Amino acid sequence: MPVPTPSTDDLAALLRARGQRVTSQRLLILRELRRRAHHMTAHEVWEAMRRALPGTSTPTVYATLELLVELGLVRKLCFDAGTALYDARTEPHQHVVCRHCGRIEDLDIDLDSDSILVAARATGFDPDGVELVIAGSCAPCAEATRA
Amino acid sequence: MPVPTPSTDDLAALLRARGQRVTSQRLLILRELRRRAHHMTAHEVWEAMRRALPGTSTPTVYATLELLVELGLVRKLCFDAGTALYDARTEPHQHVVCRHCGRIEDLDIDLDSDSILVAARATGFDPDGVELVIAGSCAPCAEATRA
DNA sequence: ATTGGTGCAAATCCTTTGCAATAGC
DNA sequence: GCTATTGCAAAGGATTTGCACCAAT
Numbered sequence: 001m002p003v004p005t006p007s008t009d010d011l012a013a014l015l016r017a018r019g020q021r022v023t024s025q026r027l028l029i030l031r032e033l034r035r036r037a038h039h040m041t042a043h044e045v046w047e048a049m050r051r052a053l054p055g056t057s058t059p060t061v062y063a064t065l066e067l068l069v070e071l072g073l074v075r076k077l078c079f080d081a082g083t084a085l086y087d088a089r090t091e092p093h094q095h096v097v098c099r100h101c102g103r104i105e106d107l108d109i110d111l112d113s114d115s116i117l118v119a120a121r122a123t124g125f126d127p128d129g130v131e132l133v134i135a136g137s138c139a140p141c142a143e144a145t146r147a
Numbered sequence: 148m149p150v151p152t153p154s155t156d157d158l159a160a161l162l163r164a165r166g167q168r169v170t171s172q173r174l175l176i177l178r179e180l181r182r183r184a185h186h187m188t189a190h191e192v193w194e195a196m197r198r199a200l201p202g203t204s205t206p207t208v209y210a211t212l213e214l215l216v217e218l219g220l221v222r223k224l225c226f227d228a229g230t231a232l233y234d235a236r237t238e239p240h241q242h243v244v245c246r247h248c249g250r251i252e253d254l255d256i257d258l259d260s261d262s263i264l265v266a267a268r269a270t271g272f273d274p275d276g277v278e279l280v281i282a283g284s285c286a287p288c289a290e291a292t293r294a
Numbered sequence: 295a296t297t298g299g300t301g302c303a304a305a306t307c308c309t310t311t312g313c314a315a316t317a318g319c
Numbered sequence: 320g321c322t323a324t325t326g327c328a329a330a331g332g333a334t335t336t337g338c339a340c341c342a343a344t
Binding site: 076078079080081082083084096098099105107108109112115116117119120123124125126127128129130131132133134135136137138139142 | 223225226227228229230231243245246252254255256259262263264266267270271272273274275276277278279280281282283284285286289
Binding site: 019021022023041042043058059062063082083084 | 332333334335336342343344
């Protein structure tokens with residue numbers, strides 16, 4: 001079952017606009033993030049690239065992920081300190097994380113982000129992103145705990 | 148200017164109730180977290196203990212912080228992957244984090260946690276905590292960037 | 295031809311593990 | 320005295336750095 005190859009024209013355009021180079025590594029990393037569902041670790045991205053671009057180094061993966069975040073094409077998520085996750089789904093959404101097994105699900109709550117941003121500005125900050133994480137037990141883990 | 152020593156009677160009671168030992172390290176770690184404002188790293192906790200209990204090891208600090216989280220006396224926060232922060236303020240509240248310098252401020256938005264929890268349960272999870280983080284630029288960093 | 299990106303190796307940082315010694319019960 | 324906790328040393332894992340080489344412009 002072939003997965004369609006997502007376009008990365010937007011990345012190429014952004015890079016050119018900033019005078020940065022359009023490299024195959026950069027395009028491929030974003031393509032892999034877009035191809036899979038969300039939430040890949042840097043290591044998973046690196047593994048996913050092996051077939052198409054073997055020999056890619058981890059420093060390149062990390063640097064590129066950081067760049068994609070800066071460009072607003074990818075969100076960096078830090079749930080359990082230790083390993084960051086990268087998410088190519090840029091529309092506002094939230095996450096539920098299982099405390100026991102680490103499973104993650106997306107959520108689409110319609111947050112009142114206006115009042116949130118207003119409150120943030122009251123602290124003197126210039127807010128540019130809202131991250132909501134709900135911790136709990138996924139169904140299987142809740143079951144296992146009850147037993 | 149002497150800071151009052153916060154009580155840790157609640158911790159002692161919880162430990163006894165669970166048949167766990169009330170050690171000076173455990174009491175002191177919670178006391179330090181309560182004495183300072185919030186958001187200490189494990190390393191900062193370790194440093195803060197040096198005077199009162201020199202020779203405390205980092206494994207003890209980490210194990211104890213994990214225990215305090217489990218007991219619900221401390222919140223573990225993971226903003227920038229790499230280093231966790233521990234927060235002894237347990238009432239529900241949110242955080243603003245500066246993307247540039249890492250400065251953190253508390254926020255007290257009255258979130259509609261009911262609708263959030265309902266949405267979370269729709270995924271099959273049993274939610275037990277809501278964490279909201281707003282990223283942005285603190286005033287000094289916003290100023291520096293503009294210049 | 296330039297110089298920004300990359301790969302390699304090694305370093306750094308945070309956190310955890312294994313095990314003998316210690317202190318709370 | 321029994322055994323959970325501790326301290327020590329060392330390992331583990333994620334991420335970053337320094338530098339020589341390569342490839343996009």
